[in-house]
Amino acid sequence: MSMDSKKTLLSINRLLLTNLLKFAGLSQSQCSLTLSHHRNSLVGYIYRYDKKIFPRSFSYFFLLSIYRALAKKHNPKEKISRFDLFYNMISKNGGVIEKLLIPALEHHILAISSLNPGIKIGSGENISINKNDIFDQDELTILDKYIEKIEPEKYEDYIGFLQGYENTEDWLQNMIGEDFEAIDEIKETYTDEYKNFELEIKAIKDFYIICESLRKIFLPNFFSPSDYKKINFINSKSDGFLMKKSAIRKNFSISDFSKLFLVKVEDDYMSPAISIDDECLAIKTTLGETNAFKGGLFVVKEFNKICIRRLQFTMFKDTYQIISIPDNNKYSRQTIAALDNKGKPRKDYIIGKVIWKSGFTNENNTIMDKNLFEQDFEIPEFLSRGLKSEPNLFSDEINEIPNEDIKKKRA
Numbered sequence: 073m074s075m076d077s078k079k080t081l082l083s084i085n086r087l088l089l090t091n092l093l094k095f096a097g098l099s100q101s102q103c104s105l106t107l108s109h110h111r112n113s114l115v116g117y118i119y120r121y122d123k124k125i126f127p128r129s130f131s132y133f134f135l136l137s138i139y140r141a142l143a144k145k146h147n148p149k150e151k152i153s154r155f156d157l158f159y160n161m162i163s164k165n166g167g168v169i170e171k172l173l174i175p176a177l178e179h180h181i182l183a184i185s186s187l188n189p190g191i192k193i194g195s196g197e198n199i200s201i202n203k204n205d206i207f208d209q210d211e212l213t214i215l216d217k218y219i220e221k222i223e224p225e226k227y228e229d230y231i232g233f234l235q236g237y238e239n240t241e242d243w244l245q246n247m248i249g250e251d252f253e254a255i256d257e258i259k260e261t262y263t264d265e266y267k268n269f270e271l272e273i274k275a276i277k278d279f280y281i282i283c284e285s286l287r288k289i290f291l292p293n294f295f296s297p298s299d300y301k302k303i304n305f306i307n308s309k310s311d312g313f314l315m316k317k318s319a320i321r322k323n324f325s326i327s328d329f330s331k332l333f334l335v336k337v338e339d340d341y342m343s344p345a346i347s348i349d350d351e352c353l354a355i356k357t358t359l360g361e362t363n364a365f366k367g368g369l370f371v372v373k374e375f376n377k378i379c380i381r382r383l384q385f386t387m388f389k390d391t392y393q394i395i396s397i398p399d400n401n402k403y404s405r406q407t408i409a410a411l412d413n414k415g416k417p418r419k420d421y422i423i424g425k426v427i428w429k430s431g432f433t434n435e436n437n438t439i440m441d442k443n444l445f446e447q448d449f450e451i452p453e454f455l456s457r458g459l460k461s462e463p464n465l466f467s468d469e470i471n472e473i474p475n476e477d478i479k480k481k482r483a
Contacts (some may be wrong), residue, residue: 082122106136
């Protein structure tokens with residue numbers, strides 16, 4: 073790169089960073105306080121950085137600092153949202169997207185992609201809830217893990233300091249009780265650092281949602297663990313499917329993805345509605361959870377094999393019975409006892425309820441055209457170099473920008 077090119081980039085980068093600080097009403101010293109491990113680097117990036125694109129980590133924390141400043145200015149009574157304030161900043165300052173936003177989103181994506189250690193759902197009828205898939209857990213757990221990835225050292229020190237208490241105020245009250253003079257004496261020494269980190273935690277949680285919304289606009293084809301779920305087979309060594317969580321939520325009103333599993337059909341008992349090698353999506357259930365013995369298509373265990381059966385439940389001689397009804401005329405109906413010896417619903421027969429089939433007819437022989445898959449995604453180039461991301465929480469509704477607005481802004 074020629075000296076003139078370097079001088080041009082120096083000037084462009086300096087102008088971009090100083091304009092953003094001015095837009096947010098931040099001084100360099102104020103911004104440095106919220107730049108995490110880059111707090112001593114801001115001056116260097118403003119006056120001496122001559123590369124086309126800023127590093128991912130610096131870009132993330134710099135834009136996080138800008139967001140925190142804008143969020144403080146936000147008036148809840150005004151119609152404009154915090155997302156729109158941040159988006160306006162991006163729109164009004166040329167070069168932000170390429171130089172800062174995309175690298176920041178890449179940093180965000182890498183943090184998300186490293187949350188999951190891998191998925192193991194079990195085999196056979198042993199479909200236990202998968203505690204290893206972080207994105208099957210609640211929102212607070214996911215955000216805590218995300219913060220741990222973003223600020224690992226600070227988070228570890230903070231958790232160690234709290235010693236199991238909820239926050240710094242809780243720690244103070246429990247450590248000192250009602251001795252308010254002692255509280256004033258040690259508050260500055262022991263808690264100011266961690267109280268500041270609590271403010272950063274809140275900002276990172278908010279910024280997570282901002283980044284997710286921006287990711288859908290500027291990296292729309294990225295395969296995100298928060299958008300997709302890997303569903304595995306329980307009776308086949310075949311790889312499972314990546315399914316769109318939003319489609320599953322919308323079409324089946326399901327939020328607990330850890331109970332979903334796939335079954336490959338191995339007999340013709342349900343032919344022609346369900347044929348050999350068809351693949352069925354099911355949700356774990358037992359006889360006592362089948363909505364007061366409501367009939368339908370179920371995954372069952374017969375003679376140590378996993379099968380799909382159409383079941384009806386009926387009362388006969390003061391006891392419940394299960395009737396297995398084949399679609400194939402060469403088979404006869406079967407009657408199975410619904411209760412065990414103690415008069416309770418038996419748990420050794422029904423494994424799950426079928427909710428979708430790849431063939432594509434459902435139990436009413438109507439076409440099941442629900443788009444649970446996404447074929448045209450791409451992994452960004454920076455992730456494809458030896459990095460993997462597991463499919464994995466957040467419904468579209470929690471983002472501050474609706475899906476239809478995302479499409480408009482993307483256009």
